[in-house]
Amino acid sequence: MSAVTDEDAIRRVLEEARVWAVVGLGDNPQRPAYSVARFLLERGKRVVPVHPGAATVHGERGYASLADIPFEVDVADVFRRSDDAGGIADEALARPDISTVWFQLGVVDSGAAERVRAAGRTMVMDRCPAIEWPRLLG
Numbered sequence: 001m002s003a004v005t006d007e008d009a010i011r012r013v014l015e016e017a018r019v020w021a022v023v024g025l026g027d028n029p030q031r032p033a034y035s036v037a038r039f040l041l042e043r044g045k046r047v048v049p050v051h052p053g054a055a056t057v058h059g060e061r062g063y064a065s066l067a068d069i070p071f072e073v074d075v076a077d078v079f080r081r082s083d084d085a086g087g088i089a090d091e092a093l094a095r096p097d098i099s100t101v102w103f104q105l106g107v108v109d110s111g112a113a114e115r116v117r118a119a120g121r122t123m124v125m126d127r128c129p130a131i132e133w134p135r136l137l138g
Helices: 007-016 032-042 082-093 110-118 129-137
Strands: 019-023 046-050 075-078 100-103 122-124
Touching (some): 032 129, 100 110
Parallel strands (some): 019 046
8 A cells, every 4th residue: 555655646746736626525514525625725726526416616616527627637536435436546547637546535446546556647545635734744
């Protein structure tokens, strides 16, 4: 797992990635995706909700899938069950602009991680940017 969660790679993603598609982000403020999205916004990131309901969240229009987003995205940040994560990773790999696939805490799919890494993309698994940011960037 350490190769998937390399701290230098995580630091680079946190510093350089500007547009985060948060898969599973709906308009429910009680869900973890909502507060993590706010955290990223407060650090200057653009956060795009990806949810079947395609709700507008934090002022940003939502999309039903990664494929529906009509502009470039840097990170696909996945707040879905591990059973769903591999399919989402594959959707991200279908977009050449997505350089990083990030699986949130508790989201683990080693097969998906291998596919992402084999495609030359950055893979972060079982981590949260709201935890990693203060730990790695202060």
